[in-house]
Amino acid sequence: MHTPAAKVSGYVVLLIVQIVFLLLFWLFVRYEKSAMPSQLGAEDAGSANEHVSKYPQFQDVQVMIFIGFGFLMTFLRKYGYSATGYTLFMSALVVQWSVLMKGFLHMEGGKISLSLESIIDADIAAAVPLISMGALLGRTTPIQLLCMSIFEVALFAANEYLALNVLSICDCGGSITVHAFGAYFGLAVALMLRPSSDQNEAGKHEGANYASDIFAMIGTTFLWVYWPSFNSVLASGSGGERAILNTFLALAAATVTTFVVSALVSHENKLDMVHVQNSTLAGGVAVGTVCNLLLGAHGAVLIGIIAGTVSVLGYRYLTPWLTSQLRLHDTCGVHNLHGMPALISAIASAIYASLATADDYQSELQDIFPAMVGSNSTSSQIMGGLGRNASTQAGYQLFGIALTLLIAIGGGILTGAVLKYTSFRNLQKDEQHQDEQYWEVPALENKEE
């Protein structure tokens, strides 16, 4: 309303970005061989089918990104257009950018290869700025969010490359590279954008109403049911089935724990929708890095119980403290849903890595802990491994999370500074947590409320 010129220039920049993407696709991207016609007929169809066997899991991840994240964030009563709309906008931008960014890191012959795998990776990359958006929900303009996401995804791709390809850590469900990165990056941005101390009280629109809470449950529930697909979509061999089973059990245990702990610590022992919408999912994050390991059912359930407990206690005690003491407003509580559970997952990965042996993982060691192949403790000497032993691998797991935190927080502080101190328009206190600044809202609505 106030500064149409700033809006126009922001949107024009995003249009230019889209056109640059078009040029980069034209210059660099080609279909992978599996997506090209070949001379063989019937046989070929078979191998093409095999190549897209991950397609159902990809579609589950699509629902998580677009419906899951989008609706989970509709809990604010006057910010539903933004929650669902910006999720669509940001994800549509990021998936293209991710195909390019991750492609540049794995080019062959100067060309980027496009296949189903590229868009699975792209959807996973979209989760990263969506998590950060949760920390900032209602406190930024869409232009700020979108510009942040472009920088964040480039940094995410670099950090992921470091963690998986250089440090060779295991992170099957992405709790370290996706959840911890997205959460702490977003929190660092939120810290930079924190209000002055005389404006630290909650915004007047910063709350749910009955319908918005139920819309949010659409997001929660789809995230819940499809989380096993998110964690297993990149697993291979029997690790795929373990990833499904462990994620399912961790989610179930975290859910029961969330309800119980929520009732025990809340006012008048009443259940709190914030906990139910978020902490029930903490089991999926906490089991992420280790979901394809030999946890056993009890390992998965234990991780779920711990994650549910930590997450609810975080919402109940830590978030209010961060808000009042550090003026760090974490609108969706991503620290409790993504941040701390991801730390739990990283610690669990160090523990399980320290117990891993080649006898346990057999031929799958190559997939899961490639750097451990060829160590003295393995019976089979397969070439290509670094021969790391189990304790060293555990150390690398901890190094991986530490490096991720460093890069995420550093990148977030930098991004936050740019958003705050350059020519980006910032929202005023009374413009926050409502759609009206950037959306046509039905006139009737304005009168009614």
Add this chain to the structure above:
Amino acid sequence: MHTPAAKVSGYVVLLIVQIVFLLLFWLFVRYEKSAMPSQLGAEDAGSANEHVSKYPQFQDVQVMIFIGFGFLMTFLRKYGYSATGYTLFMSALVVQWSVLMKGFLHMEGGKISLSLESIIDADIAAAVPLISMGALLGRTTPIQLLCMSIFEVALFAANEYLALNVLSICDCGGSITVHAFGAYFGLAVALMLRPSSDQNEAGKHEGANYASDIFAMIGTTFLWVYWPSFNSVLASGSGGERAILNTFLALAAATVTTFVVSALVSHENKLDMVHVQNSTLAGGVAVGTVCNLLLGAHGAVLIGIIAGTVSVLGYRYLTPWLTSQLRLHDTCGVHNLHGMPALISAIASAIYASLATADDYQSELQDIFPAMVGSNSTSSQIMGGLGRNASTQAGYQLFGIALTLLIAIGGGILTGAVLKYTSFRNLQKDEQHQDEQYWEVPALENKEE
């Protein structure tokens, strides 16, 4: 609000249950061989993939349980937190319990084998107490519901074992063992918890509003689209495709019939959302037990037409009569959606079993009617069968539903008596059908309405 102490002790009990589950998982549950690394590499991955080929159908069932049931029950205007929340809570508890209970019935070497099949079974088991919850919706505390579900699922597992493994009946889509069991168990509990005659009028919150009815349509529609997966997930061979086709056609026919009959019997010939939300699904229940049999398209459509008609008439005439005469309040009308259609399915199964021949079913007789293998009328003499003839199998089908009704109603009466006469807290009339007793509800909401 009134008795925090009772709440606290209830939730503590559920926490203890979760910890006991953890111990039982630790002591008894192990990954199945397919989920363990093996020495072979590439070849193995292939067989692992095959093992999880039911995964997409499992995910459809997940959506039915958590989104489908959860949102179908949001139709009450002040009970949406409970509908979606308790669905999540109950299912998360029951899936763990089902892995254990059904595992104990099929242990090998003192260990329970954990695989994708275990969690498919677990999701199906979760449907049972969710159906019962529909009959009781808004009239119990969450503690009562959860405790009921633990007992009910144990009884369900026993009854299913009797019906499928001892009586050897066919019940591919679970209409007998899941739908009839869940519905009549729930109705028996509801009968025990019925109000005194001076409190028999409808509760003041017992109704829908415009938004809550649309939320409920989310549940209805997801149940509709994924029902073919529910009915076919346990089918094998060509029976899988028949289960999909028959379920699809039965649902379509039931839906058309529901709309027409609803308009014809309703006040001013207006369509009734209760019928649309529920009776459209009756075709899926009524075709359940027989969905993998050779019904032909016309058989499936006929079953759908009958189910839609019976279900709408049930809602229009039978439910009000049960409420006024027996004081049996069936909040969601599960008798019309699950109860009577399941009886139709059982009767259909007796009819089709009586017509089954080994020539029709060829090698699949073993899967579908294993007890009929080796009967005089079969041309191929395969070992292992009981040699039942078609009429005897038909009799067993009827015996199966009768036994299921007996166990479900008996178990429900017992459970209802425990919930009513022991130290469980019961809801007062004015505490029913609203979230506020057990949930933090936005303050604004209370003022507005």
Add this chain to the structure above:
Amino acid sequence: MHTPAAKVSGYVVLLIVQIVFLLLFWLFVRYEKSAMPSQLGAEDAGSANEHVSKYPQFQDVQVMIFIGFGFLMTFLRKYGYSATGYTLFMSALVVQWSVLMKGFLHMEGGKISLSLESIIDADIAAAVPLISMGALLGRTTPIQLLCMSIFEVALFAANEYLALNVLSICDCGGSITVHAFGAYFGLAVALMLRPSSDQNEAGKHEGANYASDIFAMIGTTFLWVYWPSFNSVLASGSGGERAILNTFLALAAATVTTFVVSALVSHENKLDMVHVQNSTLAGGVAVGTVCNLLLGAHGAVLIGIIAGTVSVLGYRYLTPWLTSQLRLHDTCGVHNLHGMPALISAIASAIYASLATADDYQSELQDIFPAMVGSNSTSSQIMGGLGRNASTQAGYQLFGIALTLLIAIGGGILTGAVLKYTSFRNLQKDEQHQDEQYWEVPALENKEE
């Protein structure tokens, strides 16, 4: 309320239609061989599994039809029961009718073969009258809609047969035969039912409220995430993977473009939910016909950018003009979401067909452009093709869309005339865009608003 007799006779006709369907299924429809038991055991199960390998994509299409279309149309604030309910009613009727109609066109030995493919085709056919319903939303009775859908689907099946089997055009994602047909048929009906010039202003209920807009986003988002399945479900060979990749990228590019263009052309540069709900999907339509061709990533992105732009500009400038000048009320703007993007897709198909060579498509030419097999320019001389060259194929693509427009508009005008001038009851101005005429609406609701 006014004419219960007309309602009763309308619903009775639909009941008779359902019973006629039952008879036709009984007389003509048989399971395909893959859905019948065979003598072989294990081997058979394998081939049955392969036969249903499209099942996950079918389920995605199911969600698009029932949830996607149904909820997209809930944006009207007092028409949500109708939007979700009539979608269910119409689809349930049409899927049965489609199995029969398309079956009659491909009978073998006097029988229609029923398989998974039949119900995939049936779901796609259901999209056609649902698109037309979007043009008419709120302006017809359910009886009119259902009768229209029966005629429309028969005409659709005939036109599709002409286009694909006689003209041999390519139309993998159905933009010509499904989207263009449904949109222009519906627009022609809307033109016939247009109001007199003194009643041309917008109806008083013709608008969204905050909650109804968010319900509509459920539809939008599910259509978005599953559109790659819609476009690829009938593709074969490596074309399946290309269809997925191209659709995904076209949607992403259309979405970014939609947001930017919406902000740039709207009042005060605010985003418009109508654009976000609809134009974000235009990329899926515009890439439909060509989705399995060798577009390259840049081709898909370019099509998406064009489609998003055209669609938003259509909503902003063309729709108001059509309403004021032609009194053509297109409630959902299907011309902007389905009509114009489908024309773009047809033009693109002519361009890409004119560039197609047998060297590019290798053995897949047979699947994609069967009429081009055996042309002089091909190196491999496979029998059965018509030997069309690339330019001729391009001409046929344009002939295909022209014929489709002719049949759709002609059929729509005829249907509209029947709906208007025969004994069908038409809605009065003040009865439009509200559920109350045909649905029981909660009493509370009427008081509140």
